[in-house]
Amino acid sequence: MTTIGKDTLKTRRTLKVGDKEYDYFSLKAAADQIGDVSRLPFTLKVLLENLLRFEDGTSVTTADIQALADWQKKRRSDHEIAYRPARVLMQDFTGVPAVVDLAAMRAAMAEMGGDPEKINPLAQCDLVIDHSVMVDKFGTPQSFKQNVDLEMARNAERYEFLKWGQNSLDNFNAVPPGTGICHQVNLEYIAKAVWTSEEGGRTIAYPDTCVGTDSHTTMINGLAVLGWGVGGIEAEAAMLGQPVSMLIPEVVGFKLTGRLLEGITATDLVLTVVQMLREKGVVGKFVEFYGDGLDELTLADQATIANMGPEYGATCGFFPISQRTLDYMNFTGRDADTLALVEAYAKEQGLWRDAKSPEPVFTDTLELDISTVKPSLAGPKRPQDRVELAVAAEAFEDVLESFGKKGDDTDYKVDGEDYTLNHGDVCIAAITSCTNTSNPDVLVAAGLVAKKANKLGLKRKPWVKTSLAPGSQVVTDYLDKAGLTEHLNALGFNLVGYGCTTCIGNSGPLDPPISKAINENNMVCTSVLSGNRNFEGRVSQDIKANYLASPPLVVAYALAGSMKINVAKDPIAQTADGRDVYLKDLWPSNAEVKAEIEKALTREMFIERYANVFEGTPEWQAVPVTEGKTYVWNDKSTYIQHPPYFQGMSTDVAPTRNIIGARPLALLGDSITTDHISPAGAIKFDSPAGQYLQSKGVAKADFNSYGSRRGNHEVMMRGTFANIRLKNLMAPGTEGGWTTHQPSGDVMSIFDAAMKYQETGTPLVVVGGKEYGTGSSRDWAAKGTILLGVKAVLVESFERIHRSNLVGMGVLPLQFKEGDSRESLGLKGTEVFDITGIEGTIKPRQDVAVTIHYEDGTSKSITVMSRIDTDDEVSYYQHGGILHYVLRRLAAE
Structure with a gap:
């Protein structure tokens, strides 16, 4: 990947660190020409360095650089810049289609x-296979191996394809299944805070930045790596050397003061922040954390x-480089040269945060005294719907009312069970x-809750499906x-796999009798998970109310077995001799948690685990490797198919047309x-996707x-627009992927x-x-929308x-x-739309005329705004998508 532009401002300098020399692009040298930037938010300093390094007079100009410095005047800007991240991170669910597109x-x-x-990632791309393991088996010592065996069998075609990518594509690494979650692998191993590359015999140092095909790529901002999630389409373009077009963002400063009180977890803090x-x-804004409260957080808390x-809606939530960053990087096994470079570079560039750092200026600010945080959950269907633990049971009554079940205390029989x-x-x-x-703090806390519960002889309620899927x-x-x-095993929290499971809908099936009882009686049952997503229909199709909670609270609710129990004050279980057990009897002190971490967690663990991170298990090594510059598509595969996006594509660009009669x-x-x-x-058996798989001879299992x-x-x-909780107002009385076809009036999928x-x-x-x-x-x-x-x-x-993804397609x-x-506008779905003003020349955010023809023969014209926001996006749309744009450019070289 090219790292040097024209350097019109002559900001390239040399930094000596020990016996090594690094070239870098100096923010101080730039400030002599564009004005003081010492109080720019740290995130914008990272963007400024990026523009200095890539300034070429075309995609990045000196005017772009000046616009970043001038941001301080109004603390917002409508100036568009072209940003090039150092690398791309993928998980396999979103990564596989990206590699399919390549x-x-x-x-x-x-x-x-x-x-x-010519089609290769130009920037480093790391794909971590972490989204494919499902919780089919749980609660036994064999669960992990059984789930891994099922994962390998189910995904053999996908894994063979990814091995082709690893073998055939340059700058592409695949971290095998069973290693961990992509964001944690990124945090513990891949990220460096300051990245380097070789060019012209010189080593160039610059801030570590990334985009990822998972929205929670933002986690790496806890390690002072500016990163956020993009669609696979945009990530592919970044891999192929195309800039991420963006407006210089507003930056909201979030001041943290104080420290967490006894018994309060980082999860409680984050739900409050959300x-x-x-x-x-x-x-669409950057959030940047500052204040002396940062010194009271561990780096894992920051992460x-x-x-x-994504849950609070920001592009990123950034924590600057500090001593905390160095300590964490050292503890997780980064080498001495990397640590020395990070410290020297950050201090030289004004990217280091400590008590002497000038306080940045922000578009807007808000403040939280961390000591006011209280134990919390979030639910039943949005991460921002925080509810204090003390009133969670009371609040659940309102949830039942929304489902028409308030006051219904009916006990429903479960076939073959005594409960x-x-x-x-x-x-x-x-x-x-x-x-x-x-976060070791909350995981060790969960283990200590389990330990105390186990010693009291407590068990999870028999209807609770328990799982532990570490990062x-x-x-x-x-x-x-x-x-x-x-102790976790004794309560059923046996290891089920390394990866993202329940949080993304890979919770696996409930026991059939439980599922049957829930669905036959239209029950409002719940899940409690230590995740980040609890949207309706996501965790399990059987579960209507989902709550985010800290790992120790997950254990507590497995013991209690019901959201109707006020676990903050009421007994959550009883011992064999009938003694009531309260949450306070199980909850560990902060000192207990800290002592266990200091005793159990060592630097050597990280070094040993990541020594052979790309090799994988014998099962992964046994996956066959396909050779060849181009992939040999298998028409019989139900996992990998040749997509139709580029069929019949020519080097010429067809003119854009108005959309008439839609x-x-x-x-x-x-x-x-x-x-x-x-x-x-x-995938539901009777859905269009299920019917397709049946037609290909795939059994439901x-x-x-x-x-x-x-x-x-x-x-x-x-499966697009087929979510079981989708409510399409064109098909009243239905729920799921239904619509009314016009003009026939027939209701269909x-x-x-x-x-x-x-x-x-x-x-x-x-x-x-x-x-x-x-x-x-x-x-x-x-992609599904356009298809x-x-x-x-x-x-x-x-x-x-x-x-952005819509434009990209x-x-x-x-x-x-x-x-x-x-x-x-009184829309019912029977209307016909004419969209005009997009034929020929298009401009960012231009007005577009829409004429609506109603069923009764009347019409109405309105003006709407095109959300093609930048000049680059105009080009992408005119070419039919970002990949078409890149492909034509590469073909023309």
């Missing part, structure tokens, strides 16, 4: 007469807060996800050394998440999840309707409300990543102007 681009390049080997920032409104960036189920019963208790399993193998090492594994495919409300749009979780089949567009387009519209050449639109596309950076939310024939999405507001994002909405 393979398809290689095939298209060959068809266009070009060299397929709630505060969602109320503040930071969508926990940074991880939840009954009631509304509010906890059927899943999972220690999972990158948010908390990177890295180091977690197992320190839990083993502390003697806590045996029919609505879906009419949606507010807060439609990418989980509602993109296929996720289990082998359906696997949508995430595992992201490399097959035939499955994924059938969204996929079937889209295919009927394609037969008649009818373009489609989707109409929605506020915050359309919140949640994970799911590229299939955009269904949707040409435009018209909503009241977009979440950042999904809007050639879908036109349109935003209602003030006063207009689905309701004010």
Whole structure:
């Protein structure tokens, strides 16, 4: 990857660290020419260095550099910049389709007469296989091996394909399954805080930055690495040397003071931060943490807060380099040269935070005294819906009322069992996800709760499915050394795998009798998980209310067995002799947790575990490797298929056309998440995707999840807009992926309707409300949309990543102007839309005319805003998508 531009401002300098020399681009030298930048937010200093290094007079100009310095005048800017991250991080669910696209681009390049080997990541790309393990087996010593065996069998085709990528693509590494969660591997091993590359015989030093195909890439901001989630489409472009186009962001400063009180966890803190920032409104903004409270947080605490960036809606939640950063990097096994460079570089560039650092200026600020944080959960369906533990049981009554079940204390029989189920019963208790399993404090606390419970002879309630899915193998090492594994196992929290499980819908099936009782009686049962996502329909199709909590609280709720119990003050269990046990009897002191960590966690554990991180298990090593510059597609595969994006593509760019005669495919409300749009979780037997798999001879037991089949567009387009909780107002009285086809008036699946519209050449639109596309950076939310024939999405507001992905796939994002909405316009889904003003020249954020033809023969014209926000995005849209743009450019070289 090219790291040096014209350097018009002559800011290149040499930094000597010990006996090594590094070239770097000096912010101090730039300040002599563009003005003082010492009080720029740390995040913007990182962007400024990036512009200095890549300044070429075209994609980056001196005017761009000056605009960053001038940001301090108004503390906001509408100036567009081109930003190039140092590297790309992927997990396998989002990474597989990205590699599929690279393979398809290689095939298209060959068809266009070009060299397929031009298609390679130019920036380092690390893919961590962590999203494929499912909790099929739990609660036994054999659970881990059984789940791994099932994972390898289910995903053999995908893993063979990823091995082709590792073998054929340059700058591409694959971390094998069973190693850990991508964000924790990034935090503990890959990230360096200051990155280096070789060019022209010189070593260039610059801030470590990354984008990732998982929205929780933000976790790495806890280690002072500026990073955030992007769609797979945008990540592929970054891999191929294209800049990330962005407006210079607003930066909100979050001042932390005080320290956590006794018994309060980092999870309680982060749920409070999420709630505060969602109320503040930071969508599309950078958040930067400052204040003396940072000195009271561990780096793992910082990473926990940074991880939840998508939940509070920010692009990132950044913590600057400090002594904390160096100490953590040293403890996790980084070498002495790296540590010395990080300290010297950060101090020289004004990127080091300590008591002497000038306080940055921010667009806006808010403040939290950490000592005011109280024990909390978040639920039943959004991470920002924090509820204090002390009133969680009371608040759950309101949840039951929303489902029409308040006051219903009916006990429902479970076939073949000697217990009954009631509304509010906890059927899943999972220690999972990158948010908390990177934090030894909360994991050791969970182990100590289990230890005290085990010594009292307590057991989990028999209807609770328990699981432990750590973020890295180091977690197992320190839990083993502390003697806590045996106590977690005694309560059913046996190791089920290393990866993201319950948090992404890989919770696996409930026991059939429990599932049957829940569904036959329309029960409102719950899950408690130590994750970051609890959107409806995500964790399990059987569970309607999901709560985020700290790992020790997950253990407590497994013992209590119900959200109706006030675990803060009421007994959560009884001993064999009938003595009541309260949460305070089990909760460890801060001193106990600290003592166990100091005794059990060592630097050597990290060094040993990451010594051979890319080798994998014997099962991974046995996966066959396919050779060749281009991938040999297997028509019979139900996991990997050649996508149609580049079929018939030429080197010429067709002119953009107005969208005439479009029919609505879906009419949606507010807060439609990418989980509602993109296929996720289990594949239902009678769904269009299930029917497709049956037609290919796949048995129901082998359906696997949508995430595992992201490399097959035939499955994924059938699962787009098919979430079981989606409410399409065009099909009243239904829930799930249904619509009403027009003009026939027939109710059918969204996929079937889209295919009927394609037969008649009818373009489609989707109409929605506020915050359309919140949640994970799911590229299939955009890919599935375009494959269904949707040409435009018209909503009241977009979440950042999904809007960008729509443009990247050639879908036109349109935003209602003030006063207009689905309701004010009286839309029912029977209308026809003409979208004009996009033929020929397009400008960022231009006005677009929309004429709505109603069923009664009347028409109304409105003006909407195009959310193609930048000049680069204009080019992407005109080419039909970002990958088409890149492919044509590479073919022309």
